[in-house]
Amino acid sequence: MALLMDHQFVPLPESKEVATKTFLDSVSYIPPFFDCLGSKVFGPVKSDISGNITKIKAIYDSDPEKYGTLQDILMTEKVKYGAEWPKAGATLALMWLKRGLRFIQLMLQSLADGEKDENNPNLIRFNITKAYEQALKRYHGWLVQKIFKAALIAAPYKSDFLKALSKGEEVTEEDCLAQVRQFLVNFTATIDAIFEMFIALNAELDYSV
Amino acid sequence: MALLMDHQFVPLPESKEVATKTFLDSVSYIPPFFDCLGSKVFGPVKSDISGNITKIKAIYDSDPEKYGTLQDILMTEKVKYGAEWPKAGATLALMWLKRGLRFIQLMLQSLADGEKDENNPNLIRFNITKAYEQALKRYHGWLVQKIFKAALIAAPYKSDFLKALSKGEEVTEEDCLAQVRQFLVNFTATIDAIFEMFIALNAELDYSV
Ligand SMILES: CCCCCCCCCCCCC/C=C/[C@@H](O)[C@H](CO[C@@H]1O[C@H](CO)[C@H](O)[C@H](OS(=O)(=O)O)[C@H]1O)NC(=O)CCCCCCCCCCC
Ligand SMILES: CCCCCCCCCCCCC/C=C/[C@@H](O)[C@H](CO[C@@H]1O[C@H](CO)[C@H](O)[C@H](OS(=O)(=O)O)[C@H]1O)NC(=O)CCCCCCCCCCC
Numbered sequence: 366m367a368l369l370m371d372h373q374f375v376p377l378p379e380s381k382e383v384a385t386k387t388f389l390d391s392v393s394y395i396p397p398f399f400d401c402l403g404s405k406v407f408g409p410v411k412s413d414i415s416g417n418i419t420k421i422k423a424i425y426d427s428d429p430e431k432y433g434t435l436q437d438i439l440m441t442e443k444v445k446y447g448a449e450w451p452k453a454g455a456t457l458a459l460m461w462l463k464r465g466l467r468f469i470q471l472m473l474q475s476l477a478d479g480e481k482d483e484n485n486p487n488l489i490r491f492n493i494t495k496a497y498e499q500a501l502k503r504y505h506g507w508l509v510q511k512i513f514k515a516a517l518i519a520a521p522y523k524s525d526f527l528k529a530l531s532k533g534e535e536v537t538e539e540d541c542l543a544q545v546r547q548f549l550v551n552f553t554a555t556i557d558a559i560f561e562m563f564i565a566l567n568a569e570l571d572y573s574v
Numbered sequence: 575m576a577l578l579m580d581h582q583f584v585p586l587p588e589s590k591e592v593a594t595k596t597f598l599d600s601v602s603y604i605p606p607f608f609d610c611l612g613s614k615v616f617g618p619v620k621s622d623i624s625g626n627i628t629k630i631k632a633i634y635d636s637d638p639e640k641y642g643t644l645q646d647i648l649m650t651e652k653v654k655y656g657a658e659w660p661k662a663g664a665t666l667a668l669m670w671l672k673r674g675l676r677f678i679q680l681m682l683q684s685l686a687d688g689e690k691d692e693n694n695p696n697l698i699r700f701n702i703t704k705a706y707e708q709a710l711k712r713y714h715g716w717l718v719q720k721i722f723k724a725a726l727i728a729a730p731y732k733s734d735f736l737k738a739l740s741k742g743e744e745v746t747e748e749d750c751l752a753q754v755r756q757f758l759v760n761f762t763a764t765i766d767a768i769f770e771m772f773i774a775l776n777a778e779l780d781y782s783v
Contacts, residue, residue, distance in 0.1 A: 405783060406717055409618035508615055508728050515720045574614060 368552070370544050371407055381558045382434045385425045388555065392418055392462070398469060401529035410465075417462035424455040435459065435559060439566050448562045451568040458511040461494035461569065463559045464500055471496035477546045489523045579594055579753050583760035590767045591643045592701070594634045596763065601627055610738035613728040633664040644668065644768060646774050649667060660777040665743035669779065672768045673709055680705035685732070687756045696732045727744045735783075 372394040375387050396418070399411040424442075425432045430503070433440050440457050446453040451460065475492040482491040497513060505513065521529070527541045563569045581603040584596050604751065605627070608620040633651075634641045642645050647664050655662040684701040691700040706722060714722065731737070736750045745753070772778045 404717070406721070408620070412621060413619070473695045507726065508613070511727075512615070512721055515717065515724055519717050519718075 369474040370548055373548060374555045376551055377554050381561070382436055383555060383558055383562075385421070385432050385438065386429070387433055388435060389418065389422050391555075392466070395466070396470065400426050400518070401521075401526060401532075403521040403525060403529065406519050408518055414462060414465045416466070417458040420456045420458035421462070436562055436566075439562065439568055443566070443568075451573075452570060456568055459559065460563065460568065463563070464504060466552075466556050467560070468496050470549065470556055471499055474553070476527075477542050477549065478497055481523075483552060487523050488520070489526055490517055490520055493517060493520055503571065504573050509574060512534060550553055579757055582757060583764045585760055586745075586763050586767055590770070591645055592764060592767055592771075594644055594647065595638070596685065597644060598627065598631050598634060600764075601675070604675070604678065610735060610741075611728070612678055612730040612734060613722050615725055615728050623671060624673045626667040626674070629667035630671070644776075645771055648771065648777055652775070652777075657674045661779060661781075663705065665777055668768065669772065669777065672765060672772070673713060675761075675765050676769070677705050677709040679758065679765055680708055682754050683762070685736075686751050686758065690732075697729070697736055698732050699726055699729055702726060702729055715783050718783060775779070 372391055374391045375384075387416050388392065396411045396415045399407045399414075412528075420437070424438055431441065438459070439451075439550050442454045446456075450456060454526070473497075474490050475495050477491065477535045480492060480495070481490060485491075494517065500512075501511060520526075527538050530545070583600045584593075586592065605620045605624045608616045608623075631645070633647060640650065646763055647668070648660075651663045651665045652659050655665075659665060681688045681698075681701050681704075684704050685698065689701060689704070691697060694700075702736070703726065709720060711722075729735075735749070736747050
């Protein structure tokens with residue numbers, strides 16, 4: 366799991382505030398995750414997530430001191446955008462980014478927990494569908510849901526997916542999953558903190574696309 | 575049809591060589607065409623085409639004299655890329671761009687010719703499907719074909735599509751179609767010339783994605 370393990374998320378401080386710079390650093394290694402899915406049809410998903418990251422980074426770079434934490438961004442934009450907020454700026458980008466991250470987290474967690482379709486133990490459709498239903502489905506209209514279902518068929522075999530995650534390393538499936546579990550610790554805590562922040566600041570929306 | 579009519583393609587010279595600069599100018603008004611389809615699901619298609627244009631423009635800008643015509647680009651890249659060519663550089667970008675342009679041309683032509691599904695005269699699925707089958711289907715694997723079928727359902731009504739094409743102008747449907755016919759003259763000639771050039775230079779590939 367060279368791809369992700371070399372770029373672990375950092376532990377959260379007591380305050381649970383997420384530092385923008387380290388968050389952006391860690392998250393910049395996420396888009397290549399979609400290449401592990403092995404088909405170019407996932408390109409648009411990768412672009413969408415990369416776009417979110419670029420948008421947040423642009424705000425951060427405009428004034429690194431002012432936007433030291435993700436919370437700083439939301440609070441500043443709330444004032445800046447008024448009634449348009451939270452459907453604006455880096456707030457909107459983070460609102461969607463966190464959903465994509467949650468999808469990845471839930472999918473990896475499901476794999477790490479050994480959940481599988483007993484009839485097709487080498488498929489990851491089961492894990493992907495479960496993660497999709499919990500993280501994204503309610504934010505997608507029927508058309509995007511339908512496209513998801515079609516795209517699902519392009520998902521790789523579990524063995525190929527784990528091999529891709531371990532790119533450049535010779536590890537057994539069990540070792541790879543142990544690394545996934547290790548990666549999930551800080552990753553999950555960071556995502557949880559961002560979700561809690563959106564609730565606390567009343568920044569969550571539930572329109573669907 | 576303000577969108578396209580204000581930016582007609584220029585007539586071809588006798589030599590049928592396409593000048594890169596005017597081509598890039600005219601084609602830069604094409605991606606917004608996909609906004610007329612009225613759904614954000616077409617975003618990835620728009621990005622793909624915009625990406626092609628950006629790639630060709632970057633090569634042109636690197637040396638406007640050297641790359642004065644599209645043919646100059648193909649000939650120069652053929653030497654530059656050797657065995658990798660034509661699946662490389664701006665040649666590859668133009669190979670795909672011309673297919674997207676052909677799709678648009680055939681769809682507009684079919685509308686202008688009054689072709690329709692007699693049972694659903696206000697739907698453009700018929701025209702879109704016909705254009706897709708002729709211009710793109712053979713370059714798409716079964717998965718992308720399936721996604722196309724799903725996405726088709728998001729296509730707008732004919733009346734809404736024509737209204738969107740006429741953005742900012744009050745024109746009747748018949749006037750709009752007359753303008754489409756006018757637009758198609760140079761547009762079609764340019765696309766034909768590019769297709770002929772790809773054949774003549776043996777630059778066409780038929781792999782599917
Ligand atoms: C040839 C015929 C072609 C026909 C056309 C094809 C159509 C293809 C449609 C593809 C959909 C791609 C997925 C992208 C969906 C996106 O629409 C959503 C919302 O996207 C957000 O929208 C906001 C405005 O509302 C802002 O623009 C955000 O941008 S902002 O930064 O500007 O604020 C943006 O991220 N993102 C999402 O739903 C996020 C999705 C994340 C991860 C999903 C994982 C799924 C994995 C699947 C594995 C099997
Ligand atoms: C939440 C779950 C989400 C799940 C995932 C969603 C998946 C969505 C898949 C969407 C596919 C979008 C269409 C894009 C297709 C593209 O794959 C192809 C080939 O694209 C080319 O590929 C080359 C390498 O082979 C180079 O990279 C080219 O790039 S280069 O510039 O670098 O050389 C590039 O254009 N272009 C195409 O087929 C062109 C398509 C053009 C127009 C199509 C019109 C259709 C209109 C439809 C109306 C109903």
